[in-house]
Amino acid sequence: MQTTQTTQKLFQLKLHGMAQAFEDQLASAHAQSLGFEERFGMVVDAETTYRDNARLQRLLRQAKFHVPASVDQVIQSPERNLKSSTVENLRTCTWIAKGQNLVMTGATGTGKTWLACAFGHQACRKGYSVLFQRLSMMLEDLKIARADGSFKRKIAALARYDLLILDDLGSSDTFLPEYREYLLEVVDARIGIHSTVMTSQYPVSRWHDYLSGGNPTVADAILDRLLSGAIIVELKGDSLRSKRVE
Template sequence: MLTNDTMRKLNELKLFGMARGFDNQLSSAAAAHLAFEERLGLLVDQEVTYRENRRLKRLLQVAKLRESACMEDIDYRAGRGLDRSEMASLGQCNWVRHGINMIITGATGGGKTWLGCALGNQACRQGLTVTFQRLPLLLEELAISHGDGSFCKRLSALAKVDLLILDDFGIAVLNAVGRNDLLEVIEQRTGNRSTLITSQLPVDRWHDYLSGGNPTMADAILDRLVSGAHRMELKGESMRRLRGRSASLGT
């Protein structure tokens, strides 16, 4: 009776991890030989783990990462241009906490989006908020938001997220409205929040892409995106082609 009452109170207090751990201890012969302090410590650990897992699940759901990627699965094969020590440092996510931008460039199929999602996943693990957006679709949504009056609200939401991943930069033609909206998004985040860009275009071609007859606008966007940003250029053979080849060989 006392046990049932304790379980009920733990659940009412939303200590679901402790409740589950308490139930496990009741059915474990080994737990009966532990000291009170040890059993209590295990319950606290289980509650912490439960809450951390729930938080991670919530952050990943909100992030909507395009790829199910993580740092542990990064392919460091020769020729890709990835350094283990560099990635280990980036995995600590201090660049996100300090509002430093990240630029990942490379040819089609090189794994830019996958790597961006792996870094986003790592940020979520550390309790940071992440949002993944394909830039062409985001700019379409922002253009529509001008008409329904939700632009400022959408802009504010994008400004608050710790890491904004903008995928496929340079893949679609920018019009004047798109350039202005992109500048507004970047301007709201500069110096406070990190933006990760993936692009097939080398950075030295970004000015032409962003200009559209307005070099001043291109200068403004580039200054905010590129200045002080950490850059990675992925090289080597297409990862999609390599995965397809491995699958055909049954490896």
């Protein structure tokens, strides 16, 4: 009876990992042969593991990744212009700790979105908060927010993520003038504090013309914030869609 009450109290205290480990020990003759300190250490470890896993699942749900991806599945090859040293550097997530940006360009199907999600997933495993957004949809949301008065709140929310993935710059033929303002607000709120990933079919050399639309000053400001000190990966090669990479 006492053990049942103990288990119930652990669950009431939201110590689910400890509760399960306690029940497992009661059913294990080997565990009961161990000393108190060792058994107590085991239930504490179980609670730590439970909380780490729960936090990871919460971060993954919050991130809203476009595709499931893992850095362990990354295809590294000279043909793709994706070096193992680059992948290993990004895997460590030290670039996120430094607030460094990541830019990935390449033709359709070269794996930009998949890689962005893979590195985002790795960031979640390291405990960082991540959000994946199609750039076009984020800008549309900000346009609505500007109209309904929630713009500043939206910008503040986007600024809080340790890693913000903005996918597919250049997905439309034109970049509306108000979108330049919105994108500048986003990157300006994050510069030097949190990391941003930007993917695009356009090479970086074409970004200024695409973003300027007659206002090169704003384009200069956006690119200065995005590209200063950024890691730039220019993917090459044939489409990998047939291999289910993107």
